[in-house]
Amino acid sequence: MKITETNNPFRGIWIFGDYRNYFQNRVTLQLIAKGKELAKKLNTEVTVLALGDHIHQYAMEYAAHGADVVMVVDHPILKSYQVETYTRLVAKIVEGYRPEIFLAGAISFGREFFPRLAKRLLTGLSADCMDLDVDPKNGLLLQTTPAFGGELLAEVVTPNHRPQMATVHPNIFEELPHNYGATARIIYPEVEIQLDERVQLVRSRPEQSRRAHLEDAAVVIVGGRGIGSEKHFQIIFELAELLGGEVGATRPVIKAGWTEEDRLLGQTGKTVKPKLLITVGTSGALQYTTGIQGAETIIAINRDPHAPIFKMADLGLVGDARSILALLVEKLRKRL
Numbered sequence: 001m002k003i004t005e006t007n008n009p010f011r012g013i014w015i016f017g018d019y020r021n022y023f024q025n026r027v028t029l030q031l032i033a034k035g036k037e038l039a040k041k042l043n044t045e046v047t048v049l050a051l052g053d054h055i056h057q058y059a060m061e062y063a064a065h066g067a068d069v070v071m072v073v074d075h076p077i078l079k080s081y082q083v084e085t086y087t088r089l090v091a092k093i094v095e096g097y098r099p100e101i102f103l104a105g106a107i108s109f110g111r112e113f114f115p116r117l118a119k120r121l122l123t124g125l126s127a128d129c130m131d132l133d134v135d136p137k138n139g140l141l142l143q144t145t146p147a148f149g150g151e152l153l154a155e156v157v158t159p160n161h162r163p164q165m166a167t168v169h170p171n172i173f174e175e176l177p178h179n180y181g182a183t184a185r186i187i188y189p190e191v192e193i194q195l196d197e198r199v200q201l202v203r204s205r206p207e208q209s210r211r212a213h214l215e216d217a218a219v220v221i222v223g224g225r226g227i228g229s230e231k232h233f234q235i236i237f238e239l240a241e242l243l244g245g246e247v248g249a250t251r252p253v254i255k256a257g258w259t260e261e262d263r264l265l266g267q268t269g270k271t272v273k274p275k276l277l278i279t280v281g282t283s284g285a286l287q288y289t290t291g292i293q294g295a296e297t298i299i300a301i302n303r304d305p306h307a308p309i310f311k312m313a314d315l316g317l318v319g320d321a322r323s324i325l326a327l328l329v330e331k332l333r334k335r336l
């Protein structure tokens with residue numbers, strides 16, 4: 001059925017409340033801020049849907065960050081995320097309330113859960129969006145996402161199915177400041193909560209590896225394929241340590257196993273917004289630069305003066321990465 005302004009029963013912008021790792025993972029708050037902007041254009045409200053056990057403090061946080069409505073499903077069964085249970089439950093709620101737009105962060109959680117949900121709701125999903133807007137002509141959600149292997153940024157619309165669903169990269173939008181005086185309506189939807197027993201959580205434990213905290217780092221040093229080898233990649237860590245920063249990497253580096261996977265930046269990795277980013281031996285492919293475009297100052301080091309990375313760099317150094325880094329590390333060591 002073609003959805004028109006007169007026969008449209010769908011209303012409101014929904015955001016899936018992902019509160020795990022709340023202080024580092026701010027994507028839900030960033031989506032509330034963007035959702036408010038879109039809601040103004042559509043003359044509607046922003047609702048955050050949160051599932052879990054004893055999660056009222058998060059409902060308060062979402063209200064303080066601008067949500068008009070927080071929908072809470074609070075039950076011991078929902079204490080740990082289980083994709084089948086969550087999908088079935090959220091699909092039922094969505095079918096009952098009929099939101100027009102439904103957004104989630106493009107982090108591991110949203111990347112697993114949202115495609116399943118879209119399939120169950122028989123609607124479309126744009127993954128890894130870099131921007132969102134509303135088409136002033138028809139009110140459709142414009143979902144800007146990398147397409148054709150990241151060669152292009154495509155504007156996707158979902159004209160005939162609802163909700164219009166998208167996952168959005170973290171750190172693209174700014175969260176609104178915390179407002180203690182803000183209020184929101186809290187709704188507890190009546191819904192049957194059933195555990196899907198095909199998959200059961202036996203045990204969970206925090207990852208022990210050298211965790212990267214890239215999203216909130218003020219300084220990020222990125223190494224690309226041009227560094228040459230795992231052994232030489234260690235100088236990226238040395239420089240990061242001297243500057244009090246974090247280490248990021250491009251996809252070939254991750255594929256070669258020179259560093260951990262959670263350091264990948266770009267379309268399929270993380271998005272960073274540091275004050276200073278030094279990118280070394282990276283060519284500047286769009287799939288990578290989408291992850292670093294929010295950096296305040298970018299310094300690029302590459303031996304090829306025509307490398308595309310120089311187009312977005314504030315300062316470019318043409319030369320051999322290893323020699324330049326060795327010199328830099330030596331000078332910094334002397335100064336400290």
Ligand SMILES: Cc1cc2nc3c(=O)[nH]c(=O)nc-3n(C[C@H](O)[C@H](O)[C@H](O)COP(=O)(O)OP(=O)(O)OC[C@H]3O[C@@H](n4cnc5c(N)ncnc54)[C@H](O)[C@@H]3O)c2cc1C
Binds near residue numbers: 223250282284
């Ligand atoms: C669907 C899809 C998704 C993707 N997602 C991502 C993503 O999320 N993140 C990502 O990073 N990539 C992603 N890619 C891969 C991306 O297209 C590029 O291939 C990748 O970013 C290139 O990494 P690089 O710049 O390290 O390597 P290269 O492109 O090989 O560049 C190496 C650079 O190092 C320079 N160099 C070589 N030796 C030296 C030296 N001694 N000193 C100084 N400079 C030197 C070279 O001049 C060159 O510019 C994706 C690709 C696809 C198809």
